[in-house]
Amino acid sequence: MNDNINCRQNTAAQAEQETITTDTIKEESPDWDVNKKLRYSRQVILKQIGYEGQTKLLNSKVLVVGAGGLGCPILTYLAGAGVGTIGIVDFDTIGISNLNRQVLFGTDDVGKKKVDVAQEALLKLNPDVKIIKYPIRINVDNAEEIIQDYDVIVDALDNIPSRYVVSDCCYFLKKPLVTGGAMESYGIVRTILPNKSPCFRCLMPFPPKDGVLQTCSDVGVFGMVTGIIGSVQAMEVVKIIVGFGKLLDDRIIHFDGSTLKWNEIRLEKSERCPLCGKNPTITELVQYEVKCKIKGLD
Ligand SMILES: [Zn+2]
Numbered sequence: 414m415n416d417n418i419n420c421r422q423n424t425a426a427q428a429e430q431e432t433i434t435t436d437t438i439k440e441e442s443p444d445w446d447v448n449k450k451l452r453y454s455r456q457v458i459l460k461q462i463g464y465e466g467q468t469k470l471l472n473s474k475v476l477v478v479g480a481g482g483l484g485c486p487i488l489t490y491l492a493g494a495g496v497g498t499i500g501i502v503d504f505d506t507i508g509i510s511n512l513n514r515q516v517l518f519g520t521d522d523v524g525k526k527k528v529d530v531a532q533e534a535l536l537k538l539n540p541d542v543k544i545i546k547y548p549i550r551i552n553v554d555n556a557e558e559i560i561q562d563y564d565v566i567v568d569a570l571d572n573i574p575s576r577y578v579v580s581d582c583c584y585f586l587k588k589p590l591v592t593g594g595a596m597e598s599y600g601i602v603r604t605i606l607p608n609k610s611p612c613f614r615c616l617m618p619f620p621p622k623d624g625v626l627q628t629c630s631d632v633g634v635f636g637m638v639t640g641i642i643g644s645v646q647a648m649e650v651v652k653i654i655v656g657f658g659k660l661l662d663d664r665i666i667h668f669d670g671s672t673l674k675w676n677e678i679r680l681e682k683s684e685r686c687p688l689c690g691k692n693p694t695i696t697e698l699v700q701y702e703v704k705c706k707i708k709g710l711d
Contacts, residue, residue: 443468449541453495466655467495471541473654476500476560478551478579479569480527482514482639483593483646487569489517490647492535492542496654499535500563502547503527514636551575553698556582565650568592569643573620574701580605580613581698584688591649593642598635598670600642603680604649604661614695615683616665623704638670 442450443464456462462470475496477484480503491499507515507522507530517534518527528546535544547559552575560566560582568579568590576592583590587607594601605612645666652658666677687694 452539452541456494461657462655466657469654469656470495470651471497473565474498474500474563475565475567475650475654476502476563477567477569478502478575479571480515480517480531481505481511481569481571482595482634482636483569483643484567485515485517485531486640486643487567487647487650488531488535489538490644491650492539492544494647494651495539496542496650498543498545498563500545500547500559501528501531502549502551502559503531504548504550514634514639516636516640551578553578553700556698557586560588561586563588565653566590567646567650569646573703576613577620577701578698581688581695583607584612585698589653591646591653593646595639595642596634597632598638600638600668600670601665602642602645602649602661602668603665604653606653606660606662610662611680611682612686612689614688615686615690616680618683618685618687620701620703635670638668641668641670 450457453467456470457464457467459466473496475491475498477487477491477499480488480501484501484503488499488501503526505527507518507525507527509520509523512518512520512523515527517531522530526548528548532544532546535542547555549555551559556578560579566579566583566588568576570576570579580590580592582588583605584607589607590605590613592603592605592613604610645668649661652660661677663681664677664679666675668675682689684691
């Protein structure tokens with residue numbers, strides 16, 4: 414009985430809070446229906462966002478390359494935040510070993526295409542968002558055509574050759590790129606702004622040799638770490654679009670889930686960089702083939 418009363422009181426308090434929130438923001442509100450106002454009310458009320466920032470988000474186009482452990486939380490938060498158009502690139506189908514971290518998918522989805530299931534889940538979350546699917550592997554032949562249509566690009570990939578294609582293409586097309594990675598209990602994030610940040614190759618001029626790299630299927634990954642890193646990447650995207658806060662545009666942050674420590678390393682442009690240095694040798698997209706250390710279970 415007491416629980417029922419408490420529950421009713423909570424619901425009433427919640428309804429009141431919704432009213433207060435919408436009333437508070439009504440004064441300067443654009444011509445949105447009540448559901449739209451309520452949907453974004455917890456963001457619009459933020460001093461960093463407001464109606465102006467929310468309108469920027471609604472008008473923005475973000476491409477997420479990879480709908481895996483990083484892509485799933487990135488896509489969820491971007492759709493929830495009201496990013497107007499979201500492109501998803503992923504050629505893969507869902508495997509049962511994906512489910513410890515790829516939170517848009519369920520057991521019944523095994524065998525289905527990731528882009529299809531992700532689209533369905535994201536539209537359920539926010540039907541206002543437009544989803545554009547690319548059920549393909551990004552490569553030197555298609556990257557430019559896809560990337561040129563978007564304002565911000567997110568690298569949520571799990572393989573090095575595609576990372577070089579995406580980051581080089583963003584450099585040539587002058588697109589902001591938010592790149593992340595996760596393995597075991599570790600993760601990294603950095604943001605690369607055109608004409609400002611050190612490029613991807615300033616840090617890693619060329620891919621490592623065959624047999625050096627490990628992948629998540631070789632060494633495993635905590636699903637929570639991909640969730641944390643993907644959430645940081647989504648936050649960077651929102652900051653770029655709305656224009657507030659301090660971006661990771663001159664540093665890389667490293668997270669260790671075992672100790673819960675964050676470290677950051679300041680990055681500088683390299684004069685010897687083969688892409689953005691004084692004497693560039695990379696003048697077009699390059700398709701690398703890099704073999705990993707162990708053949709994975711995926
Ligand atoms: Zn560079």
